[in-house]
Amino acid sequence: MEDMKExxxxxxxxxxxxxxEDLRECLQSLFQGAGCGVQGSExxxxxxxxxxxxxxxxxxxxEFPQVNLLVNPQNLGxxxxxxxxxxxxxxxxxxxxxxxxIVHQGALRALIDCAESHPxxxxxGAKLLNPDGSIQRSARSFPDIGAGLFRNTFLGRLFxxxxxxxRYLLADFGYDEVREVDWVSGAAMLVRRDxxxxxxxxxxxxxxxxxxxxxxxxxxxxxxxxLFCPNAVITHKVGRSSDQRLVPSLIQHHKSMWLFYLKNYxxxxxxxxxxxxxxxxxxxxxxxxxxxxxxxxxLFFERKLTAKVKHQMPLVHSENDPPESREP
Numbered sequence: 001m002e003d004m005k006e007x008x009x010x011x012x013x014x015x016x017x018x019x020x021e022d023l024r025e026c027l028q029s030l031f032q033g034a035g036c037g038v039q040g041s042e043x044x045x046x047x048x049x050x051x052x053x054x055x056x057x058x059x060x061x062x063e064f065p066q067v068n069l070l071v072n073p074q075n076l077g078x079x080x081x082x083x084x085x086x087x088x089x090x091x092x093x094x095x096x097x098x099x100x101x102i103v104h105q106g107a108l109r110a111l112i113d114c115a116e117s118h119p120x121x122x123x124x125g126a127k128l129l130n131p132d133g134s135i136q137r138s139a140r141s142f143p144d145i146g147a148g149l150f151r152n153t154f155l156g157r158l159f160x161x162x163x164x165x166x167r168y169l170l171a172d173f174g175y176d177e178v179r180e181v182d183w184v185s186g187a188a189m190l191v192r193r194d195x196x197x198x199x200x201x202x203x204x205x206x207x208x209x210x211x212x213x214x215x216x217x218x219x220x221x222x223x224x225x226x227l228f229c230p231n232a233v234i235t236h237k238v239g240r241s242s243d244q245r246l247v248p249s250l251i252q253h254h255k256s257m258w259l260f261y262l263k264n265y266x267x268x269x270x271x272x273x274x275x276x277x278x279x280x281x282x283x284x285x286x287x288x289x290x291x292x293x294x295x296x297x298x299l300f301f302e303r304k305l306t307a308k309v310k311h312q313m314p315l316v317h318s319e320n321d322p323p324e325s326r327e328p
Contacts, residue, residue, distance in 0.1 A: 007090045007091065007092070008041070008042055008043050008044045008090060008091045008092075009042040009043065009091055009092055009093065009112060010042060010043045010044075010091045010092070010093050010094075010095060010108060010111075010112060011043070011044050011045075011046060011086075011089030011090060011091030011093070011094045011095070012030065012043060012044070012045045012046065012094075012095045012097050012108075013046050013048065013082055013085035013086060013089060013094060013095065013096055013097065014026065014045070014046070014047045014048070014085075014097050014098070014099050015047075015048050015049075015050065015078055015081040015082055015085065015098075015099070016047060016048070016049045016050065016052060016056050016099045017049070017050040017051075017052055017075060018052045018053060018054045018056070019052075019054075019056070019099045019100060020052065020054045020055055020056045020059050022099050022100040022237060023047070023056060023059075023060075023099040023100075024059060024063065025102055026097070026098075026099050026100070026101050026102060026103070027045070027047075027060075027063075027064050027067065029101075029102045029103040029104075030043075030045060030103055030108075031045075031064065031066070042112075043091070043108065044068060044089065044090065044091060045064075045066070045067045045068065046067070046068045046070065046085045046088055046089060047060055047067050047068070047069050047070070047085075047099075048070045048072065048081040048082070048084050048085040049069065049070070049071045049072065050072050050074070050075040050076055050077070050078075050081050051071070051072055051073060051074045051075050057069060057071050068088065070084060070085065070088060072084070077204070077207040077208055078207070078208035078209075078211070079202045079203070079204050079206050079207060079208060079211045080204045080207075082096055082201070082202050082211075083201040083202055083204060086196060086201050086202075087201075091193065092192075092193055093111070093112060093115055093190055093191070093192060093193065094190070094191045094192075094193060094196065095108070095111065095188065095189070095190050095191075096186055096188075096189045096190075096191065096212075097187070097188055097234075098186075098187040098188065098236060100236065100237040100238065101187060101188060101234050101235060101236050101237070102234065102235040103234050104233040104234060104235065106231070106232075107126060107231075107232040107233055107234055108232070110229055110231035110232040111124055111126065111190045111229055111232045112190075114178060114190075114227065114229040114231075114232070115190060115192065118178075118225070118227055120224065120225050121192070121224065121225045121226065121227045122191065122192050122194075122195035122219040122222070122224025122225065122226070123184060123189060123190065123191055123192070123195065123215065123216055123219050123224065123226045123227070124184070124189075124190040124226075124227045124228075124229050124232075125138055125139055125181070125184020125185060125188065125189055125190075125226070125227070125228050125229065126138070126184075126187075126188035126189075126190075126229060126232040126233065126234045127175055127228070127229065127230045127231070127232060127233050127234070128185060128187060128188060128234055128235075128236045129233060129234070129235045129236065130235070130236070130238070131235060131237055135175055136185070136236055136238070137169055137170070137173075138184060138185040138187065138188075138228075138236075139170060139173060139175075139179075139181040139183070139184050139185070139228040140168060140169060140170055140181070140182065140183060141167055141168050141169075141170060141181070141182045141183075142182040142183060142213070142217065143168055143213075143257075143260075143261075144164070144168070145269060145273060145276070145277060146164030147164045147165050147167065147168035148261075148277055148280045148281070149164070149276070149280050150162045150164045150165050151164075151165045151168065151284075175228075175230055176230050177230060178227055178228065178229055178230065179227065179228050180225055180226065180227060180228075181226055181227070181228050182216065182217075182220070182226065183212060183213045183216035183217070183226060184212070184216065184226060184227075184228060185212060185236075186211060186212030186215075187234075187236045187238075188232070188234045188236070189212060189215075190229075190232075191215070192224075195219055195222070195224055198222055199218045199219065199222050202214075202215055203215075203263075205259060205263075206256045206259060206260075207252055207256070208249070208252055208253075208256065209249075209252060209253040209256040209257075210253075210256035210257055210259070210260045211256070213260055214260055214263070214264065217260075217264050246292060247289065247292060250285065250288050250289060250292070251285065254281050254282075254284065254285040254288075257281050258277075258278060258281050261274070261277050261281075262274070
């Protein structure tokens with residue numbers, strides 16, 4: 001049997017799908033920068049590629065041979081691919097990390113230290129930043145019917161500062177101290193191995209989206225805590241894979257929202273309220289799809305207008321241009 005001392009402290013699992021350039025930056029931040037804050041022997045990096053066609057696998061083999069690369073024959077979805085990586089991992093802690101992230105100096109050490117200092121925590125989330133340096137809301141409360149109604153319907157526009165949405169988004173949350181939260185973003189989520197061994201991995205009924213909320217819910221139900229770690233700073237570019245399939249991703253996201261409510265809230269709310277919850281999710285999806293359609297329509301007409309202007313624009317010659325032919 002392999003000696004436990006030979007096992008890494010931290011296993012990093014990254015799922016990729018056609019994000020070669022983003023993944024390269026992510027891996028560079030782990031291996032070539034000071035971002036790790038840990039010794040190389042303390043970590044292992046596992047990339048599970050969902051049948052990318054942009055040269056991702058070749059790039060990893062060529063530039064990062066130390067990575068444990070697993071290539072799926074087809075796109076199995078974010079959740080199932082993460083579970084494959086988890087099943088191949090050996091570390092005491094497992095960091096689920098998005099490929100469109102850049103790990104800042106000392107972030108991994110901060111996550112490990114936080115886990116060591118708080119054995120009651122089964123899951124620890126990093127402090128996520130947008131590319132411009134602003135804070136991403138990476139820690140939130142569990143959604144409830146009030147937040148669902150006021151965030152997903154016209155009520156949110158009538159009462160934009162309502163307490164339901166403020167509580168869900170943790171509007172008054174301070175991102176400068178370790179705190180207990182309901183759930184943290186799966187873009188950079190440290191999970192204790194004994195939690196996985198106790199409650200299982202990600203629920204594969206969530207093909208993608210809300211699997212992080214569900215895992216945190218199950219952790220709390222099993223008696224673990226979920227913490228936010230402000231010293232683990234990671235830049236997250238958000239939705240690079242999803243942008244490639246925007247409409248299907250929006251539909252999948254809202255299907256996962258509905259599944260989360262059905263799975264975990266059946267005993268929390270009367271069944272008579274579930275059609276209302278479903279309606280709120282449907283209205284939110286409709287609004288998102290309409291926004292995409294209008295954006296694409298605007299781009300279509302802008303391209304048409306630009307092409308028309310270029311076609312009608314008279315040709316302007318420089319004094320240095322050769323004279324035109326003057327055939328009779």
